[in-house]
Amino acid sequence: xxxxxxxxxxxxxxxxxxxxxxxxxxxxxxxxxxxxxxxxxxxxxxxxxxxxxxxxxxxxxxxxxxxxxxxxxxxxxxxxxxxxxxxxxxxxxxxxxxxxxxxxxxxxxxxxxxxxxxxxxxxxxxxxxxxxxxxxxxxxxxxxxxxxxxxxxxxxxxxxxxxxxxxxxxxxxxxxxxxxxxxxxxxxxxxxxxxxxxxxxxxxxxxxxxxxxxxxxxxxxxxxxxxxxxxxxxxxxxxxxxxxxxxxxxxxxxxxxxxxxxxxxxxxxxxxxxxxxxxxxxxxxxxxxxxxxxxxxxxxxxxxxxxxxxxxxxxxxxxxxxxxx
Numbered sequence: 001x002x003x004x005x006x007x008x009x010x011x012x013x014x015x016x017x018x019x020x021x022x023x024x025x026x027x028x029x030x031x032x033x034x035x036x037x038x039x040x041x042x043x044x045x046x047x048x049x050x051x052x053x054x055x056x057x058x059x060x061x062x063x064x065x066x067x068x069x070x071x072x073x074x075x076x077x078x079x080x081x082x083x084x085x086x087x088x089x090x091x092x093x094x095x096x097x098x099x100x101x102x103x104x105x106x107x108x109x110x111x112x113x114x115x116x117x118x119x120x121x122x123x124x125x126x127x128x129x130x131x132x133x134x135x136x137x138x139x140x141x142x143x144x145x146x147x148x149x150x151x152x153x154x155x156x157x158x159x160x161x162x163x164x165x166x167x168x169x170x171x172x173x174x175x176x177x178x179x180x181x182x183x184x185x186x187x188x189x190x191x192x193x194x195x196x197x198x199x200x201x202x203x204x205x206x207x208x209x210x211x212x213x214x215x216x217x218x219x220x221x222x223x224x225x226x227x228x229x230x231x232x233x234x235x236x237x238x239x240x241x242x243x244x245x246x247x248x249x250x251x252x253x254x255x256x257x258x259x260x261x262x263x264x265x266x267x268x269x270x271x272x273x274x275x276x277x278x279x280x281x282x283x284x285x286x287x288x289x290x291x292x293x294x295x296x297x298x299x300x301x302x303x304x305x306x307x308x309x310x311x312x313x314x315x316x317x318x319x320x321x322x323x324x325x
Contacts, residue, residue: 009057010049014077017172018084018105020091020098020183022055034059042070046080052087076116078109085109089151095185104165107147107158114138141289159287164191166283170198174205178212187212199279 022030039060043053050057051072060067074080085106089099115138119125125137144155144162153161171194172179181187182194189197200208290298 009043009045011054012049015049015051015080015084016054018081018102019054019088020094023093026093027055030055031059034065035063039065039067042068044070044072046072046074049080051080051084076113078112078116081109082106082113095183097183097185100161100191101165101168101183103147103151103153103158104161104163104168107144107162108165110147111138111140111143114143139289140287141292160191163283163287164194167195167198171205174198174200174202175209178205178209181212 034056039056041053041056043057043060044051053067056067059065072083074083085102088094089102089106094102118138122137140159141155144158147153148155148158168179168183171182178187182189197208
């Protein structure tokens with residue numbers, strides 16, 4: 001450790017997203033403690049990027065208080081992410097959602113680290129186009145088991161949290177505000193529903209934001225929400241003046257307006273649903289250790305896939321027949 005007067009450090013958005021915000025009381029007590037007794041814990045950095053101690057750094061900078069710097073060496077960002085996750089998981093005030101998210105992110109980071117180490121030690125081996133290495137060399141179950149033993153989870157729970165964390169990250173790219181509400185426990189969403197939520201198109205995410213801003217919901221049930229967003233689209237931008245005039249004229253005439261039937265509506269809905277199937281299948285292929293699965297589970301999935309294949313074939317035949325007319 002080296003004493004530093006007041007260095008200018010960097011905050012990395014990916015790293016700060018891994019840190020659950022502190023409540024007001026904690027912030028006030030920390031500020032009072034540092035102001036009265038100085039900064040007794042070091043600020044940890046990697047290449048001048050803050051890894052731990054963001055709040056201490058901010059307070060010391062605000063009050064011009066001396067602090068100690070601890071430099072940590074990592075070979076990659078994934079190693080830094082793993083360190084931050086482990087540090088945050090020691091907190092006693094974590095929400096259940098943040099804990100799941102951190103374990104999922106840590107698993108992904110440690111998988112990437114294991115793959116990178118293997119490829120470095122075995123230059124004759126190559127990764128697949130998606131950056132993965134055959135499970136014969138780096139098994140997901142092995143990495144997940146180590147993490148699970150550390151935090152009292154089964155390896156399947158760890159890989160489940162990886163899927164959850166990926167869904168949260170997908171949602172963050174569309175709406176950081178909604179993702180943060182979920183992680184902070186202010187918006188309740190089940191594990192399955194957040195995966196489906198992350199697949200919604202951006203226009204539905206924006207509709208959800210308006211529902212949340214109105215304060216009318218504090219939890220999300222995917223099927224009900226999807227139905228609401230599909231059939232009762234929330235207005236965006238400026239009101240349609242022509243629609244308003246039509247509604248006014250109809251009201252004056254005493255005529256009840258019926259919604260127009262869109263012949264493409266079901267195909268449009270299916271068009272947006274199919275990519276989620278594809279993504280789910282790809283994710284299953286990526287995360288599942290098939291050698292560890294049961295014959296019963298494989299057989300049931302196979303039957304469902306065969307049934308789906310028959311329906312897809314029938315639908316394709318119908319589409320091709322109509323195109324030929």
